[in-house]
Amino acid sequence: MQLGKTQTLKISDKNNSGWILTDESGEKAFLPKIFIQEDKEIDDEIEVFVYQDDNKLKATTEIPLAEVGEFAVMSCVQSLPSGAFMDWGIIKDLFIPYKQQKTKIVEGKRYLVHIYVDEDLELITGTTKFKRNPQYQDLPLKKGDKVDLIMMNESELGWNVVINKKYIGLIYSSDVFKKLYPLSEEIGYIKEIREDGKIDVSLQPQGFENIDEFKKKILDRLEENYGLLYLSDKSSPEEIKDEVQMSKKNFKKAIGGLYKDKIIDILEDKIKLL
Template identity: 30%
Template sequence: MALRAGQVVTLKVEREAAFGVFLTDGNEDVLLHKKEQTHPVELEEEVEVFLYQDNEGRLASSMTIPEASFEDYVKTTVTGTRYNTGVFVGIGIQKDVLVSLDDLPQRRTYWPEEGDQLYIRLKHDQKLRLLGDPAPYAFFNLMAKPAPEEWNNTEVEGLVFAQREPGVNVFVNGQTIGFLHENEMEHWPRLGEVMKLRVTNIKPDGTVLLSARPRAYEAIDTDAELILNHLLEHGGQMAYGDKTPPDTIQDVFGLSKAAFKRALGRLLKDKKIEKNETGVQLKK
């Protein structure tokens, strides 16, 4: 059988070279670079190695046997991005593995970035080059367990594993499937992004609904500070209040009308502002 990238095979050390040794199965020779040796090897020694293609497309080998295989999905870390090719993930050997753009979201802004995490298994393209194959929804669904009740309204860690408008699927705390709707986002997350989220609802099937937004009472302080700063920058007065159109509030403050009114209410209650004929002003 011809040797192929991704195989784990036992080969014999045939001859030495300045940069390593060549291994053979009796028909093909494969380089084992010094950097890929876990210990020095000797002539005629039989060595178990993982096969991959080097940067020139030649078959090479490593004595480090990665967890990644053609059968099982494993979690890997993104090491880099190439715009017209895809993203690269580390599997423990010198050469990173490409996840093709064909297996990534169409929008480049949704692509993983360096440090993000992808579950992948190995596969070949038509030219038998080694690629990483991202795990589908079915893989996470098979691993998933129902969320415990105590998760409700608590912070969790989620790994984005599928772009599914109008939101994304998230693997929560390494055990439960969650959904983050676009209305609960502060930005549209990348595939492979690890996020701090809050469980807003545990559904009967054990999956969860999530939010990346702060709780309303946490947001009030930030929104109130935004309004106070605006007042300070404009002589202590502004012509915006309860009757101001939502579009104007959004344009000026970047807040929804509801968030704006909640923040105004907090400032009035704390006696930091007062209403006047045209809007509100800082309390004297």
């Protein structure tokens, strides 16, 4: 049985309270009646998430915000001296012991949480303490991959981020062209996986082959501004960043392509749709 993971189990028995589910080894988990699907019979398979409740394995058809080994933003539903209970999307709340809280968790507030199994207690547990920019091996990522990001916090180098709910990376300040906020979600791109296993991320695709995305952003802004945008290849990097959230290099490539395609005209202090 994979604790804290979504998996496919077999229905081995039924009673008035729910179903008994088993894995290939014969280990059992209980699925309460409220999650039962009436079209299922004995020996049918069902996909469930397995968790613990009162030292017993239970299952749910609910989808958690994150599984063991993943990060998610969660709200605190109750804070006690011993720890905090977090809403992680299923019927049972996730417990974060006081010693696993980076700062005291306050009821009603949202926090970035990592889920793991406490090896001593063999319990699914949450923590708000995690390494910044850890070193990874054998990553299922490559340069240029489009990824989902959760913004962690801003540092002297830039922004620490969670990549695809599993990995921590860094967006350097030089690659930030928009206002960012802790716990917000963004789309990013793998910029570099370094030899030491650390991950550099960008908010924009890299290279000329991805220039279409920048072209679209400029066209969208032109349409919003009645076909005129008071930017040109002579505008400052700061002006371009504020207006279209991209580097001057990518802006010049994009408007060059749009001009070549006879979509825009480039004037002294502005560009306009043709």
